[in-house]
Amino acid sequence: MAAPLEGIHVLDLSWVMVGPASGRYLADMGADVIKVESSKRIDPVRTLGPFKDGKMGPERSVSYHNLNAGKRCIAIDIRRPEGREIVLRLARWADVVLESFTPGVLETLHLGYSDLKQRNDRIIMASTSLLGQSGPYAKGTSGVGTMGAAMSGATYQIGWPDREPTGPWGPWTDAVTPRFIVASILSALHRRSRTGEGCYIDVAQAEAGIQFMMPAYYEYAANGTIPERCGIAGSPLQAPQGVYPCSGEDRWIAIDASDSGHWDALRVLIGGKLRDAKFDTIIGRLRHRAELEETIAGWTHEQEAEAIERRLQAARVPAHVVSGSGDLARDADLLEAGHLNKIDDPVFGEADIEGPRFSLARTCLSATRRGPRIGEHTKEVLAEVLGMPETEIAQLRESGVLV
Amino acid sequence: MLDDVRVLEISAPETMLAGRMLADLGADVVVVEPPAGSPGRRLAPFLGDIPGIERSLTWQALNYNKRGITLDLSSPDGKALMRDLAARFDVVIEAAGWGKTSPLDSIEFPPSMIRCTVTPFVRTGPKSEYAATDFTVMAASGSPAMTGDIDRPPLFFLVPQGMMEAGADAAIATLAGLIARDRDGLGQRAGVSARIAAMMSAFGQALVPGSGNPESTRAQGAMVIAGAQAPSVYECADGFALITIGFGPVFGQMTRRLAKWAADEGRLDRRIAEISWSSFISDLMAGKASPQDLQALVDGLKSLARSKSKAEIAEASRRLGLLVSPVMNMMDVAGYVQYRERGLFTPVSIEAGREIDAPARFAQFSNYSIEIKHPAPKLSEHTAQIFEEELGLSKAEIQALFVAGGI
Numbered sequence: 029m030a031a032p033l034e035g036i037h038v039l040d041l042s043w044v045m046v047g048p049a050s051g052r053y054l055a056d057m058g059a060d061v062i063k064v065e066s067s068k069r070i071d072p073v074r075t076l077g078p079f080k081d082g083k084m085g086p087e088r089s090v091s092y093h094n095l096n097a098g099k100r101c102i103a104i105d106i107r108r109p110e111g112r113e114i115v116l117r118l119a120r121w122a123d124v125v126l127e128s129f130t131p132g133v134l135e136t137l138h139l140g141y142s143d144l145k146q147r148n149d150r151i152i153m154a155s156t157s158l159l160g161q162s163g164p165y166a167k168g169t170s171g172v173g174t175m176g177a178a179m180s181g182a183t184y185q186i187g188w189p190d191r192e193p194t195g196p197w198g199p200w201t202d203a204v205t206p207r208f209i210v211a212s213i214l215s216a217l218h219r220r221s222r223t224g225e226g227c228y229i230d231v232a233q234a235e236a237g238i239q240f241m242m243p244a245y246y247e248y249a250a251n252g253t254i255p256e257r258c259g260i261a262g263s264p265l266q267a268p269q270g271v272y273p274c275s276g277e278d279r280w281i282a283i284d285a286s287d288s289g290h291w292d293a294l295r296v297l298i299g300g301k302l303r304d305a306k307f308d309t310i311i312g313r314l315r316h317r318a319e320l321e322e323t324i325a326g327w328t329h330e331q332e333a334e335a336i337e338r339r340l341q342a343a344r345v346p347a348h349v350v351s352g353s354g355d356l357a358r359d360a361d362l363l364e365a366g367h368l369n370k371i372d373d374p375v376f377g378e379a380d381i382e383g384p385r386f387s388l389a390r391t392c393l394s395a396t397r398r399g400p401r402i403g404e405h406t407k408e409v410l411a412e413v414l415g416m417p418e419t420e421i422a423q424l425r426e427s428g429v430l431v
Numbered sequence: 432m433l434d435d436v437r438v439l440e441i442s443a444p445e446t447m448l449a450g451r452m453l454a455d456l457g458a459d460v461v462v463v464e465p466p467a468g469s470p471g472r473r474l475a476p477f478l479g480d481i482p483g484i485e486r487s488l489t490w491q492a493l494n495y496n497k498r499g500i501t502l503d504l505s506s507p508d509g510k511a512l513m514r515d516l517a518a519r520f521d522v523v524i525e526a527a528g529w530g531k532t533s534p535l536d537s538i539e540f541p542p543s544m545i546r547c548t549v550t551p552f553v554r555t556g557p558k559s560e561y562a563a564t565d566f567t568v569m570a571a572s573g574s575p576a577m578t579g580d581i582d583r584p585p586l587f588f589l590v591p592q593g594m595m596e597a598g599a600d601a602a603i604a605t606l607a608g609l610i611a612r613d614r615d616g617l618g619q620r621a622g623v624s625a626r627i628a629a630m631m632s633a634f635g636q637a638l639v640p641g642s643g644n645p646e647s648t649r650a651q652g653a654m655v656i657a658g659a660q661a662p663s664v665y666e667c668a669d670g671f672a673l674i675t676i677g678f679g680p681v682f683g684q685m686t687r688r689l690a691k692w693a694a695d696e697g698r699l700d701r702r703i704a705e706i707s708w709s710s711f712i713s714d715l716m717a718g719k720a721s722p723q724d725l726q727a728l729v730d731g732l733k734s735l736a737r738s739k740s741k742a743e744i745a746e747a748s749r750r751l752g753l754l755v756s757p758v759m760n761m762m763d764v765a766g767y768v769q770y771r772e773r774g775l776f777t778p779v780s781i782e783a784g785r786e787i788d789a790p791a792r793f794a795q796f797s798n799y800s801i802e803i804k805h806p807a808p809k810l811s812e813h814t815a816q817i818f819e820e821e822l823g824l825s826k827a828e829i830q831a832l833f834v835a836g837g838i
Contacts, residue, residue, distance in 0.1 A: 032611035049631075057607050075679040078635065081643035090642040094635045141797070160795065163773030169749055174663065175756040178673040179767075183664065184760045185589050186578065192664040192671055193758055194586065196632070197577040203632040207599035208452075212794040214606035215432040215456040219799075221613045222435065228797035235775050238764060238790045239448075240595040242492035247476040248761035249787040250488055255761060261575065261587040262566060265475055269566055271575075271584050278648065280585055282570030290562070346562040350585050352576040354646040356630070356637035359571075365553040367627055368637060380641030385627055386604035390619035391611040 029391040031058025036217070039118050040064065040099065041106075041139075042128035043071040045173060045202035046156050046233055048095040050209040051126050055098035056384040056393050062118065062409055063101045067402050067431050071096075080376040087375045087401055094381045096399030097371075102410070103403025103431060110429045112139060117414050119144040123220075124213055125153040130170040131161045141228045150226045152216045154209050160232030173199020173233065180237025181244060187257040205236040267313040268294070271350055272325045274333035280350035281328055281336045286310075293343045298327045371398035406430050432799050433458035436521050436609065439513075440497065441504070441535065442469035443526035444565065444591065445549040445625055447493035448598025449605065450524060454496035455791065455801045461520075461817060462497045463513075465504070466838060468810050474591070478782060484810055488781075491807045493598075495779055495789070499808025500817050501838045504534035508837040514538050515822050521545060521618075522605055526597075527554070528563075540618070545608035547621040549597045554622050568593040568625045573633030581649045596632065597625035657715055659722040661729050664758060665736035672736050672744045675754035676708075676728065683709025685754045690728055692751055698738070699731030764790070780806045814838050 033054055038061040040051040048063070048071070055061040065071055073095060074086040081088075104111040116139070119125060125144060127134060134140045134155075141153050155161055158171030158179070174195070177183045183195030212229045220226060238245060244255045262269035266286035274281050285294040291313070295302045301323045306312045313320055328336055333349040340347035349355050357380070362368050368380045384393045410416040410424075424430050436458040440450035454460040462469070473482075474489035503509040517523060517540050526549040527533040533548065540546060548554065551563035552571075569575060569592055579586035604621035612618055630637065639647050654661045654676075661676050676686050686708035694704035706724055707714065714720035736744070741757035748755040757763065765788070770776065774795070776788035792801045818824040818832075832838045 029611075030614075032607045053603065057610075070680075072679065072681045075681075078639045078642050078644045082645075090638050091635050094638060159769050160773055162795070163769045165749055165769040166773070168752075170752065171756065172675065172754060174673060174675055175754065178756045178758045179764075181759055181761045181764045182588070183673060183758050184671070186586055187664075188580070188583060188586075191580070192662065192666060194579050195664060195673070195758075196588065197574045198632070198634045200632060203634065204595075204599075206631075207603060208793045211452050211456065211599070211602050211606060212796070214603065214610055216796075218436070218606070218609055218613060219432040221610075225798065227799065230795045231793065232773070232775075235770065235773075235790065236793055238775075239793050240592060240599075241590055241761075242790070243474070243476060243489040243590050245761050245764060245790060246488035246492045246781075246787070249765060249789075250478055250781050251476065251480060253476070253480075255589055258589070259583075259586070261584060263475065269564075271570070273584070278581065280570075280576075282567050282575075284564040284566040287564075341561055344562045346564045346567045348561070348563070348567040348571040350570045350576050351573050352646055352648075353573065353636045353639035355576075356573050356633070357640040359637075361552045361556045361558040361571075361624075361626065362637060365556045365624070365627075367553075368641065370641075378641075379643075380638045382630070382635065382637065385600050385623070385631060386607070387622040388604070388608060388611070388619055389621070390617065391608075 031393055032388070032391050033057040033059035036060070036124065037122045038062070038124045038126065039122040040126045041115070042126045042156070044073050044128065045095060045199060046205045046209070047126045047128035048073065049202065049206040050154070050156070050213070051099060052095055052097060053206060053210045054124065054213070058394050059124070061099040062405070062413070063096060063099045063400065064104060064106065064115065065101055065402050066103050066105050068105060070402060080379055090379050090381065093371060093373070093379065093399040097381055098394050098397045099400055100405035100409060101400035101403060102406040104406070105429055105431055106137060106139065108429050110424055110427070112137060114410070114414070115139055116143070116147050119151060120147045121413055122148065122151060123217070125151060127153070128156050130168060131155070131157050132167045145226070150220060150224060152213060152220065152226045152229070154213055154229040154231065156205060156209055156231045156233060158233050160235065161230045171233070173202035176201025176205070176233040176237050179234035181241050182237055185244060185255050185257050188259040189257060193257050201233040201237040204240050205231060205233045208236045208239065267310070267317050268320055268324055270321055272321070272328040274328050274336060275330055276332065279333045281333045282348050282350050283324065283340065284346045290345050294340070294345045297339065297343045297345070298324065369396040371396070373398050375401065403430070432456050437519065438522040438524065439463055439516060439520045441523065441525040442471055443549070444471050444474065444594040445526040445597040446524045446601065447471050448595055449547070449601035450497055451493050451495065452599065452602040453605065455793070457799070460497040461813070462494060462499045462808065464499060464501050464810065466501045466836060472810070491781055492789070494807035495803050496805065497808060498813040498817065499811065500814040501811040503837045506837050508832060508835065510534070510538060512818070512822065517541070517544060519821050522547065522609070524601055524605060525549070542617055543612060544618040545605055545612060545621060546618070547601050547605045547608070547623065549601050549623045549625060551625050553624045553627070565591040565593040569629055571626045572629035573636035574629070577633070577636065577647060577649050579649060585649065592632070593625045593629050596628040597623055600628040656712070656725060657722040659725040659729070661725060665733055667736045667744055668738065668740045670741050670760070671758035672741065673756050673758055674732055674736065677754055678708060678712045680709055682754065683711065685752060688751045689732070689753050689755065692747060692753070693731045693735045696735055696738070698735040700727060703727045703731065777803050779803045811838065
């Protein structure tokens with residue numbers, strides 16, 4: 029069966045992470061996604077690692093492939109009038125346009141929603157930026173996902189009380205925001221199939237981050253409490269729940285035996301001091317939490333993390349290695365599900381990239397392919413999508429538009 | 432936008448955001464709870480720090496815009512009612528725990544039904560039987576191993592994230608199924624592994640070894656470049672600021688402006704400010720730049736940050752175009768003029784006679800607006816209404832179900 033978005037055309041003017049990751053979801057669902065780039069202004073994600081074999085280079089970023097898998101790429105200078113005209117013609121072809129320019133930039137290039145809509149009144153256009161397109165600080169503000177995390181309240185809440193906050197790993201809102209963009213686009217496509225109506229969608233990355241922090245926001249708004257970083261992994265209301273050291277360098281096992289059935293099973297398995305009557309009740313476990321955690325850590329610290337995971341799972345206690353990059357690359361759950369896919373790139377050879385984040389039973393999803401090289405499909409797209417004659421393409425190339 | 436879409440959500444922590452996103456986008460979402468209440472109602476924090484089935488703020492934040500019914504899906508009555516209800520809905524979303532079959536397995540759904548199932552690990556994979564909680568799923572995602580400082584244990588979010596990541600991807604999977612159905616009228620099953628969903632926030636950690644790189648190590652507190660430590664969070668006059676020192680053609684320009692600001696404020700030697708930060712890494716490798724220069728920049732930024740408030744830092748970041756922002760706490764978020772004036776917030780009732788502003792508008796549309804039409808349902812609030820309207824049950828029949836304990 030055809031993939032859900034087969035026949036849907038996406039013009040991806042975005043760069044770095046949020047927009048490209050949104051386009052990746054659509055490509056996984058079968059959409060034909062054309063990424064617009066320029067070797068004069070390469071996608072900055074090409075300068076971010078990991079790089080194949082640790083060697084930097086614009087065509088060596090594995091992150092780039094993971095975010096742009098399955099797309100086509102044309103290289104044009106959109107600041108040139110001829111380049112701009114190509115974008116407008118592609119907008120006529122497109123069902124969906126994605127962009128992540130600093131708010132205001134596309135309007136100055138006369139490529140804003142109203143310009144695109146003139147060519148295609150059914151178009152669905154999604155813009156994403158740190159703070160959105162409206163409001164007093166929107167225009168001209170650019171930013172990255174670490175700033176989104178800081179402005180959504182997430183960074184403040186992660187860290188050790190005796191040190192500065194550390195915040196979440198990486199440009200966190202770059203992972204959160206695509207979900208809200210994609211859900212909005214798919215809803216708009218659904219509406220358009222009934223009413224023919226397109227729309228403009230504006231998603232602020234910092235605001236999207238707040239969605240994943242809603243309980244903490246409510247805690248402040250309803251109770252007046254500002255959630256503070258507390259260091260420990262795990263809830264202050266649940267014990268035992270935490271990470272415990274294992275043998276080897278920086279190896280940890282996460283155990284959550286806060287449910288009474290799980291606690292009983294853990295207690296039987298570890299025995300020793302855990303049999304003490306003071307740990308019989310949740311109140312006792314919380315009052316003596318330090319001793320409880322220490323006892324469990326005393327049991328874990330000489331064992332291998334994987335072995336503990338197996339032992340605890342055999343006893344039906346929720347536990348998992350705190351997976352690092354190596355654990356993930358070896359993980360049976362991911363390998364058997366085919367989540368890690370080998371790509372074979374003509375420039376650097378083999379690498380792994382991730383597959384789609386969900387499955388559909390009837391309609392397939394796109395097979396995971398590598399991302400395109402800069403301008404790999406320029407000629408193909410201009411000729412096949414826009415029906416441009418070869419002489420015109422040659423002329424554009426000559427005059428430096430197709431760079 | 433989804434006003435012709437009807438969703439039954441069998442409530443679990445992992446379904447809550449999915450159902451709410453679809454409801455926010457216009458779908459008619461009915462959340463189905465066991466008679467004793469959804470596990471989502473036992474998630475902290477609680478209103479006034481007093482627990483209670485109607486007092487979970489997590490429940491309230493993730494269930495507004497839905498209606499709620501109770502139904503004992505393990506009973507024959509519950510199964511029969513579920514089957515009859517399902518015939519009138521387009522989508523059912525559920526979370527199946529480890530090692531048990533879903534109560535929906537014995538129900539035959541119409542062929543147009545989209546059934547989305549969230550599981551901790553891949554439903555058919557080798558860890559499908561794993562005992563799991565949000566905490567252990569997050570441990571398996573790859574991000575905690577990278578979060579925090581290397582001399583201390585890995586750190587986790589205080590707000591459970593597995594349920595957020597899985598819920599958001601469940602909304603997307605459901606919508607993908609819906610778009611496919613728009614074409615041919617047929618439904619299907621969709622599956623989301625919370626672990627794989629949460630790997631989105633690990634930014635490709637799983638790909639590091641397979642591309643010929645050494646395994647990653649945790650170094651969140653400070654990026655270490657050639658022995659020089661560059662922290663990401665700096666103490667400022669009234670809190671903290673995030674300051675990113677970037678390199679390369681795009682981010683290096685921002686570092687140049689940042690260094691110039693520090694020099695203009697007398698906090699950094701002008702010579703350091705004028706270094707080519709765009710090419711710093713390659714210059715360093717070529718021996719044309721020194722790690723001491725980076726250390727000097729960091730020291731200057733520390734001094735600069737201490738002399739400024741969060742508001743001053745935010746203003747300079749906007750004016751100069753920097754990779755710098757205040758580290759906002761939830762009070763800052765609630766009061767931020769940009770969010771306020773942009774219309775992020777809309778009021779929602781949290782108890783009788785009391786409203787708060789909820790940051791509800793995760794997207795803004797040219798011809799649609801996310802609104803909170805009603806607060807999260809109280810336990811069984813709409814049971815009688817829905818059974819009467821949808822299934823034509825009489826008042827006596829609904830009372831009989833209650834007496835029998837099925838609702």
